[in-house]
Amino acid sequence: MILIKIGGSVFSDKRGEPENFRTDVVEEIARELAEFYPDEKFVIVHGGGSFGHHYAKEYSIREGLSGSWGIDSWRRLGFSLTHQSMLRANSKFVEIFTDHNLPGFSISTSSLFITERGEILYADIEVIEKLLELDFIPILFGDVSVDVAQGIDILSGDQIMAYLTKMLKPKKAIFLMDVDGIYDGKPGEGTLIPELAREEVPALLERLHCTAAGTDVTGGICNKLRKAYEMAHYSEVWFVNGKVPGRLSGAIRGDGFGTRLR
Amino acid sequence: MILIKIGGSVFSDKRGEPENFRTDVVEEIARELAEFYPDEKFVIVHGGGSFGHHYAKEYSIREGLSGSWGIDSWRRLGFSLTHQSMLRANSKFVEIFTDHNLPGFSISTSSLFITERGEILYADIEVIEKLLELDFIPILFGDVSVDVAQGIDILSGDQIMAYLTKMLKPKKAIFLMDVDGIYDGKPGEGTLIPELAREEVPALLERLHCTAAGTDVTGGICNKLRKAYEMAHYSEVWFVNGKVPGRLSGAIRGDGFGTRLR
Numbered sequence: 234m235i236l237i238k239i240g241g242s243v244f245s246d247k248r249g250e251p252e253n254f255r256t257d258v259v260e261e262i263a264r265e266l267a268e269f270y271p272d273e274k275f276v277i278v279h280g281g282g283s284f285g286h287h288y289a290k291e292y293s294i295r296e297g298l299s300g301s302w303g304i305d306s307w308r309r310l311g312f313s314l315t316h317q318s319m320l321r322a323n324s325k326f327v328e329i330f331t332d333h334n335l336p337g338f339s340i341s342t343s344s345l346f347i348t349e350r351g352e353i354l355y356a357d358i359e360v361i362e363k364l365l366e367l368d369f370i371p372i373l374f375g376d377v378s379v380d381v382a383q384g385i386d387i388l389s390g391d392q393i394m395a396y397l398t399k400m401l402k403p404k405k406a407i408f409l410m411d412v413d414g415i416y417d418g419k420p421g422e423g424t425l426i427p428e429l430a431r432e433e434v435p436a437l438l439e440r441l442h443c444t445a446a447g448t449d450v451t452g453g454i455c456n457k458l459r460k461a462y463e464m465a466h467y468s469e470v471w472f473v474n475g476k477v478p479g480r481l482s483g484a485i486r487g488d489g490f491g492t493r494l495r
Numbered sequence: 496m497i498l499i500k501i502g503g504s505v506f507s508d509k510r511g512e513p514e515n516f517r518t519d520v521v522e523e524i525a526r527e528l529a530e531f532y533p534d535e536k537f538v539i540v541h542g543g544g545s546f547g548h549h550y551a552k553e554y555s556i557r558e559g560l561s562g563s564w565g566i567d568s569w570r571r572l573g574f575s576l577t578h579q580s581m582l583r584a585n586s587k588f589v590e591i592f593t594d595h596n597l598p599g600f601s602i603s604t605s606s607l608f609i610t611e612r613g614e615i616l617y618a619d620i621e622v623i624e625k626l627l628e629l630d631f632i633p634i635l636f637g638d639v640s641v642d643v644a645q646g647i648d649i650l651s652g653d654q655i656m657a658y659l660t661k662m663l664k665p666k667k668a669i670f671l672m673d674v675d676g677i678y679d680g681k682p683g684e685g686t687l688i689p690e691l692a693r694e695e696v697p698a699l700l701e702r703l704h705c706t707a708a709g710t711d712v713t714g715g716i717c718n719k720l721r722k723a724y725e726m727a728h729y730s731e732v733w734f735v736n737g738k739v740p741g742r743l744s745g746a747i748r749g750d751g752f753g754t755r756l757r
Contacts (some may be wrong), residue, residue, distance in 0.1 A: 298629060309598035309631060316601060317589055320582060327579055336571035339578060341603035344622055357619035360606055363641045367560060369571060379625045 234274040234365060235485060236403040236468070238394045241282030241375075242411040243475035245322075252318065253283050254325050258476055262409070263333040265482045266370075270335055273485065274365055276397060277326070277337065277372045280390040284322040285375065288315040289387055295351070297383025305384075312385050315377050316343055323374050330370065338369045342376035342388060346396075351378070351386045353396045362401070373397075391453070391460045398464040406468045407484045408457060409475025414492030415454065429494045431465040434458060461494050470494040496536040496627060497747060498665040498730070500656045502715075503637075504673040505737035507544030507584075514580065515545045516587050520738055524671070525595040527744045528632075532597055535747065536627055538659060539588070539599065539634045542652040546584040547637065550577040551649055557613070559645025567646075574647050577639050578605055585636050592632065600631045604638035604650060608658075613640070613648045615658045624663070635659075653715070653722045660726040668730045669746045670719060671737025676754030677716065691756045693727040696720060723756050732756040 239262065241247060244255050266275060281289070289295065292311020299305055323339050330337030346356040361371045375390035391408075398406050416423035417440065429437070443455035461470045471484040473491030483489015501524065503509060506517050528537060543551070551557065554573020561567055585601050592599030608618040623633045637652035653670075660668050678685035679702065691699070705717035723732045733746040735753030745751015 305630075306596065306598070309629075310593045310596070313589055313593055313598055313600045313631075317586055320586065320601065324579055324582065327575055331572045331575055334568065334572070336568070336575055338571075338575045338605075339582065339603065341601065341606045343600075344603045344606040345619075347622060347625065355621075357607075357621075359617075359619075360609060360641050363609065363643075367571070367641070367646050368567075369575075379622050379629070381625075384629050 234276060234401060234403045236276045236394060236397055236401065236406040237278070237481075238390055238406075238408045239277060239279040239475060240390075240408065240410050241280030241284075241286070243409050244279065245282030245284065247283055247286065249283055251283055251287050252321060254322065256325070256329065259326060259329045260333070261478050262475065262481060263329050263335055265479070265485075267333050267335055268482065269485055270370070271368055274368070275370045276361065276365065276401065276403070277370060278390045278393045278397070279322065279326060279372065279374045281319060281375050282322065285315050285319040288318050289377070294377060294385060295387050297380060297385055308385070312377050316341075319374050319376050323372060326372050330372070336369045337372045338364055340371045340373045342373050342393060343378055346376075346378055346388055346393070348378040348380045348386050348388050350380065350382045351388065351392070353388065353392055354381060356396065358397070358400055365401075389456075391457055395460040395463050398468050403468050405471065405484070406464055407471045407473065407481065408461075409481060410472060411474065411476055413474045413490065414472045415458065426492050429492055431462065431495065434462045434465075434494070465494050496538060496663060496665045498538050498656060498659055498663065498668040499540070499743070500652055500668075500670045501539060501541040501737060502652075502670065502672050503542030503544030503546075503548070505671050506541065507546065509545055509548065511545055513545055513549050514583060516584065518587070518591065521588060521591045522595070523740050524737065524743060525591050525597055527741070527747075529595050529597055530744065531747055532632070533630050536630070537632045538623065538627065538663065538665070539632060540652045540655045540659070541584065541588060541634065541636045543581060543637050544584065547577050547581040550580050551639070556639060556647060557649050559642060559647055570647070574639050578603075581636050581638050585634060588634050592634070598631045599634045600626055602633045602635045604635050604655060605640055608638075608640055608650055608655070610640040610642045610648050610650050612642065612644045613650060613654070615650065615654055616643060618658065620659070620662055627663075651718075653719055657722040657725050660730050665730050667733060667746070668726055669733040669735065669743065670723070671743060672734060673736065673738055675736045675752065676734045677720065688754050691754055693724065693756065696724040696727075696756070727756050
């Protein structure tokens with residue numbers, strides 16, 4: 234099984250109109266997957282892009298429930314609306330996948346996962362495992378979450394990737410991004426790193442100034458690298474450009490252009 | 496907590512256009528619930544109506560996976576499309592609820608429930624329990640299901656009602672239908688039964704010719720009654736007309752018009 238994260242910036246423009254969706258990009262992804270399915274099994278996780286983030290920010294979901302009935306009443310509505318927005322993104326993936334004869338099946342992340350300050354505490358993934366046995370392609374997504382510490386929070390697609398890698402032990406986990414891979418420096422400025430050993434990651438995190446939490450100037454690369462460092466225990470991890478045709482296929486075959494973390 | 500099933504025939508016309516939805520009926524339901532929330536907590540389960548059934552029938556989901564790759568490839572797509580259709584119905588409920596300041600939150604039944612020939616084998620409902628603690632109103636629905644016996648199947652809203660009654664022990668479970676309650680005979684022909692004791696149910700099932708499976712001429716009443724017979728172990732069960740304003744409120748208060756099963 235191969236686990237694939239489709240980053241929000243791959244299928245949509247976060248700075249564009251609310252809920253814009255790059256149908257052409259996702260169609261190309263589906264075409265490439267259709268060349269490998271059913272010999273290869275897949276689990277997909279997609280990000281929020283221009284969908285969930287807007288509501289999550291407007292209703293400050295990450296702050297959790299406050300204990301004040303007025304604020305919480307309003308935030309509960311936002312929690313629900315954020316999920317509905319993510320379901321709209323997800324339905325576009327399912328539609329494109331089924332149009333390409335790929336049995337993508339929507340899994341509502343928030344129905345399954347419980348977090349503690351946004352970190353996954355627990356999830357019963359038996360349905361996902363059974364769907365894989367039956368040759369379905371489960372499609373999960375970054376979503377809101379019930380949180381034991383603060384009532385509600387946001388669960389990122391990258392966290393789901395790390396959790397599923399640990400639980401399902403895919404032979405490969407692939408991050409589709411809107412850059413060519415991991416750079417030794419800011420994306421586009423530094424040098425692309427084609428091969429990276431797990432033990433080289435801590436030094437790279439330091440060079441990228443990823444040490445302090447919340448100072449991520451590299452468009453989420455720090456957090457991805459930290460998660461990839463955990464994931465590399467269980468699986469080979471690839472970072473490739475999801476907007477360039479053929480790069481996903483290259484990562485699936487293992488001879489592609491991007492960054493391979495051994 | 497009060498558990499409420501909104502029957503498919505209440506919010507939509509099964510014989511009408513695909514995916515027709517009675518916004519006015521669901522708005523009235525939301526208005527009535529808003530009079531009791533947050534003093535009262537609710538869990539909602541809705542049926543398929545003109546949404547899921549169409550796809551479920553077209554792709555004969557109830558037959559399960561066959562072992563033939565050709566048939567199964569096609570049926571897997573239908574499984575996914577049936578769920579998407581139910582999500583479209585569900586999103587209308589969430590929208591109307593949140594418009595009425597009710598924090599209805601979509602729970603994807605198929606992400607949680609595993610069946611064996613359509614009967615619930617297992618579900619981890621921890622997210623539902625936590626949502627209730629946080630004053631959300633979880634909204635579930637009849638859906639497709641991963642099935643250990645035949646790969647895939649359909650899980651009815653009535654089955655979910657029985658399962659949640661056993662697990663969550665609501666003080667009351669209410670079935671909203673498009674008739675006034677349980678009749679001693681065909682709906683509209685026999686006499687409406689205002690009060691029914693649990694021990695009277697087996698005799699009534701016989702009078703309604705509900706003994707043989709699959710000979711249900713009373714529009715699903717046989718199956719509902721069988722489930723209600725199980726549920727009455729744990730909770731009072733009401734059957735009321737969901738299309739008549741005020742009937743739901745009457746059942747919530749306990750002085751309403753319909754059938755009460757003690």
